[in-house]
Amino acid sequence: MSRGDTAHSAGGLLQIGEHVMTVCNACRYCEQYCPVFPAMEDRLAFGKADLAYLSNLCHNCGECLYACQYAPPHEFGINVPLTLSRIRLQSYEDYCWPKCVGAAFRRQALLTTIALVVGFTSLMLLSRRAGPADPPPAGTFYAVVPYEIMVTLFSGVFLFVMLALSIGVWRFQRAIQGGPRSTGTAAALRDVLTLRHLHGSGVDCPSGEEKRSPWRRWFHHCTFYGFALCFASTSVAAIYHHVFDWTAPYAYTSLPVVLGTVGGVGLVIGPAGLLVLRRRRDPALGVTVQDGLDESFIALLLLTSVTGLALLVLREQAVMRTLLVVHLAAVLALFLTLPYGKFVHGLYRTAAVLKFSAESRA
Numbered sequence: 362m363s364r365g366d367t368a369h370s371a372g373g374l375l376q377i378g379e380h381v382m383t384v385c386n387a388c389r390y391c392e393q394y395c396p397v398f399p400a401m402e403d404r405l406a407f408g409k410a411d412l413a414y415l416s417n418l419c420h421n422c423g424e425c426l427y428a429c430q431y432a433p434p435h436e437f438g439i440n441v442p443l444t445l446s447r448i449r450l451q452s453y454e455d456y457c458w459p460k461c462v463g464a465a466f467r468r469q470a471l472l473t474t475i476a477l478v479v480g481f482t483s484l485m486l487l488s489r490r491a492g493p494a495d496p497p498p499a500g501t502f503y504a505v506v507p508y509e510i511m512v513t514l515f516s517g518v519f520l521f522v523m524l525a526l527s528i529g530v531w532r533f534q535r536a537i538q539g540g541p542r543s544t545g546t547a548a549a550l551r552d553v554l555t556l557r558h559l560h561g562s563g564v565d566c567p568s569g570e571e572k573r574s575p576w577r578r579w580f581h582h583c584t585f586y587g588f589a590l591c592f593a594s595t596s597v598a599a600i601y602h603h604v605f606d607w608t609a610p611y612a613y614t615s616l617p618v619v620l621g622t623v624g625g626v627g628l629v630i631g632p633a634g635l636l637v638l639r640r641r642r643d644p645a646l647g648v649t650v651q652d653g654l655d656e657s658f659i660a661l662l663l664l665t666s667v668t669g670l671a672l673l674v675l676r677e678q679a680v681m682r683t684l685l686v687v688h689l690a691a692v693l694a695l696f697l698t699l700p701y702g703k704f705v706h707g708l709y710r711t712a713a714v715l716k717f718s719a720e721s722r723a
Contacts, residue, residue: 371455374447374448374451375408375409375448377444378407378412378416378444378448379406379407379412381440381441381444382401382407382412382415383407384431384439385398385401385425385439385441386401386404390428390429390430391424391425391429394422394424394425394428395418395419395420395422395425395558396418396558396714396721397418397419397425397441397445398425399717399721400414400418400717400720401415403720409455409536410536410537410538411537412445412448413448413449413452413455413456413533413536413537414537414716415445415448415713416445416446416452417449417452417533417706417710418710418713418714418717419441419442419446420556420559420710421442421445421446421646421647421648422559422567423442423566423567423568423642423643423646424567425442426440426441426442426443426645426646427567427570427571429441433645440645440647442646443646443647443650444647445647446647446648446650446651447647447650449709450467450651450654452533452709453467453701453702453705453706454467455536456529456532456533456536457700457705458524458529458532458700459525462701463700463701466654466698466701466702467653467654467701469653470654470657470702471653471656471657471660473657473698474657474661474694474698477690477693477694477697477698478661478687478690478691478694479690480690481689481693482686482687482690484514484690485506485689485690486686488507488510501610502609502676502685505682505685505686506685511689514693515692515693515696518693518696518697519696522697522699522700525699525700525701526700526705526708529700529708530708530712533709533712534712537712537716545715545718545719545721545722546715546718548718549714549715549717549718549719550711550715552714552718553711553714556578556581556582559577565578566578567643568641568642568643569641569642569643570643576634576638577638579634580630580631580632580634580635580638581631581635582631583627583628583630584627584631584632584635584662585707586624586627587623587624587625587626587627587628587630587631587666588624588627588662590620590621590623590624590627591620591621591624591625591628591666591669592624593620593624594616594617594618594620594621594624595617595621597616597617597620598611601615610676613673618673621669622670622673624666625673628662628665628666629663629666629667629670631662632659632662632663632666633663635659636659639656651703654702654703657702658698658702658704661691661694661695661698664691665688665691665692668687668688668691669688671684672684672685672688
């Protein structure tokens with residue numbers, strides 16, 4: 362059994378992380394694989410902030426595990442991906458705001474997700490009952506959920522999420538000793554947007570020893586850019602409504618619908634593909650450490666995208682009313698979990714890559 366398998370408390374986890382990084386720093390065989398090892402070599406000691414920085418800089422490609430001469434079953438039991446996965450998961454709870462919400466979500470991610478969807482669905486159904494008793498005309502979304510209620514719910518959740526994300530990123534940046542300097546920012550952002558480090562030193566990402574494929578990187582791209590396109594669709598629709606006074610639903614050829622359709626397809630392909638890959642990747646890479654967070658996030662993404670696409674196709678049918686309520690509830694639940702789940706690792710990782718870029722040029 363490796364040292365990482367005995368970690369239970371946060372203090373014990375940091376001790377294991379310090380041990381693993383110290384051994385790696387003495388060996389340095391993997392220094393060409395990813396930014397984690399050059400960043401590690403710049404340090405003589407590994408405190409909590411250093412380990413949080415290195416763990417979020419890690420893209421969990423797995424190259425180092427299969428190259429390590431001290432990996433299990435060696436008595437040293439060095440497993441960098443697993444150790445950094447555990448520390449990375451702990452960092453989400455350490456820097457989030459408010460911490461009590463992050464702790465609750467981490468311990469009961471799936472249950473919390475279900476409760477949020479059910480709760481928001483109930484609110485939407487209550488708002489429907491408060492509206493007109495007659496069935497709404499086909500395709501009129503605001504006749505199902507009044508516009509004022511929709512705006513109030515989404516505005517409140519959005520402002521809270523933006524505040525929580527901002528505080529979390531600020532705390533993380535402060536912990537790793539301030540925000541990034543301007544040097545190398547463009548190159549670092551390019552690395553982030555292209556997921557350059559996701560495949561380690563090779564062309565493709567390992568899913569096991571001697572097993573490589575590009576799918577993990579491509580499914581991440583589908584998920585990220587699908588989410589971005591859906592957000593852009595919502596933003597354009599808001600401009601249509603408030604600036605031009607054009608009321609939804611919009612034509613199938615309109616910009617909000619096209620952006621939302623392409624983004625929705627990406628948010629089906631990406632999360633579904635990642636869910637399949639998770640079941641096939643080597644468990645030694647630490648893929649089971651975040652089961653609750655990862656799978657609840659993937660489930661919300663799939664529920665949001667599938668109901669959104671179904672709503673687009675069936676918006677003239679009577680089932681539209683039910684689909685709209687479930688879709689809006691899923692979107693609200695998704696937004697509310699962003700500061701505490703899988704989404705926030707993208708922000709922390711961006712901050713870590715920016716810091717590494719600045720350090721490497723210092």
